[in-house]
Amino acid sequence: MDEEYDVIVLGTGLKECILSGLLSVDGLKVLHMDRNDYYGGESSSLNLIQLWKRFKGNDKPPASLGSSRDYNVDMIPKFMMANGTLVRVLIHTDVTKYLYFKAVDGSYVFNKGKVHKVPANDVEALKSPLMGLFEKRRARKFFIFVQDYDENDPRTHEGMDLTRVTTRELIAKYGLDDNTIDFIGHAIALHRDDCYLNEPAIDTVKRMKLYSESIARFQGGSPYIYPLYGLGELPQAFARLSAVYGGTYMLNKPECKVEFDEEGKAVGVTSEGETARCKKVVCDPSYLPNKVRKVGRVARAICIMSHPIPNTSDSHSVQVILPQKQLGRKSDMYLFCCSYSHNVAPKGKFIAFVSTEAETDHPESELKPGIDLLGPVDEIFYDIYERFEPVNEPSLDQCFISTSYDATTHFESTVMDVLNMYTMITGKVLDLSVDLSAASAAEE
């Protein structure tokens, strides 16, 4: 440990592990430490005993739930967009070798008290009970416009400059009603609140395209994929990448105190009386609490069930979005469900999560609209966790701190944070051009 490193990374959450991997591959000498004796930090997946220890203060889960090690319960539930940036990073780094995925069965939206499948293209729009007959036709036209839209081809723009036209104006052109706008904005474009209506429409159009391209990728019922054995596999896979390229791993290191010189620059990390020197420190907010501020809280419920979420066609994995407006809230609520089909629970068991940006101190009443959709549950845990973002100036103190995981349903914002941090740390932009079209072009 008594050595000099280019970078010391603290915490083995997904963001830190991706960065550790990228930096090791770049040839930097990386030491990666965690105060816990397991990988993943906040983004780990817990077995039943760990879950009971964390939420019930004992390690005696009821025997009726089955074997502890058959459970992999995510602490930050999210799905991966099949065509999203995390998939690109996985392919770019070849970390895909260590992981196995399955498509998520269904994508649903809560509308006027009922759960509906999200229509993702013009054909599905015509079939969806979410809209009346005339509205369907209008929606279909809008979907076709979005599908055909090509940023580089003005002929597809229908005379509009989407970098100037707001989403509200674009939607008005197609005469869609508020109800349609609500599920398009929240369940397809995956906006968390209604700010997008007054922002340039290009963002919403791109998000809708990502959604439909992701669905098309596996011709499944949703645009999402999810790793077998839970999200906790992701940080482990990136940690292995880092180790393969010479990164040194130390778990179970208490304290991990960052040392500064008189100018306030990070110069090393001390644990158990030993100090490792370094030029830069990368960490999650919990390792440098004085350099972050609280930006919000996430309320969540974790449920163990013996049945799929009702009204989702018996999907063994599913997402249900409850748009804010449907609940009279400021932010959306999300339901996730995974099961033994993704190896996160023993045969016959389902794990459901309800989460949202907390607006009160009472997760139980706040999450009730989501929980009511689940039917009976075997076990339920409520929790509120706080989210932080860095307030330091990395160019001065050489500390690069990630932002806490937000309540979004997928990893797009997670990877954006990682890519920005990578650029701040190295001065380079990560070239993710191993994208779909480039990859196939290389093949011919």
Add this chain to the structure above:
Amino acid sequence: MSRMLLSPFVKFLFLEGVEQNQKGEVVSEKQNKYKHRFPSSSLYLLPHISSIFLCNFSLHPPPSISSSLSGPADIDSMATIGHNNLNAKLVLLGDMGAGKSSLVLRFVKGQFLEFQESTIGAAFFSQTLAVNDATVKFEIWDTAGQERYHSLAPMYYRGAAAAIIVYDITSTESFARAKKWVQELQKQGNPNMVMALAGNKADLEDKRKVTAEEARVYAEENGLFFTETSAKTAVNVNDTFYEIAKRLPRAQPAQNPAGMVLVDRPAESSQAASCCS
């Protein structure tokens, strides 16, 4: 199998490498800086392809001509059998310097380096063996140095069909550590795993500290098979892998088959020539 069932970019994956399976070669990808250190496999077969490929997959970069497929071993049943081809993940365990990487290099490439550096850049190797009626493709995982501070991730053990626990016969300490790794495997690994205990550096007889008898007794008590190897002289190296291949359980039906390969290319450019029918 109906082509219509499969999403188009998956189609061409199958069977491209079948005729290569007897070569037992290690293919290196040299496409970009991430890939060049990941030797890749050339063979991949699975039973019940249609159902598996429709719902499971691993993400994988685009195939090249020399190496197109990753070999996702079946996770639950440990070894995947397809016709007479078996895919098996094999993990190496043992103290730093016991010779884990040297054993693999000897087995896979027939090489030995006197001053092998600590493992950097070797994610895993694959090697195919013909054993009796079947071919066994080993996907060999090295520790990548994560054993040094005891920080091997659970992922390392997951789905392993076999393990070789390596110690150095000139070091009692490394033998003691090997026992610790056996305990760890018994805790983390699959109970049906085939485990081998390898006393490496058998060429250094004059410096021997661990007797073969002592290790043999321990191995028998714990259900491992025991061998003394020398990566330097190649003694017993290939034999150990053959013995493991022979002991792998043959027909294990996949309970929850895993491992569809996703290729990162759009549908319209798939290669009709290598499509299964």
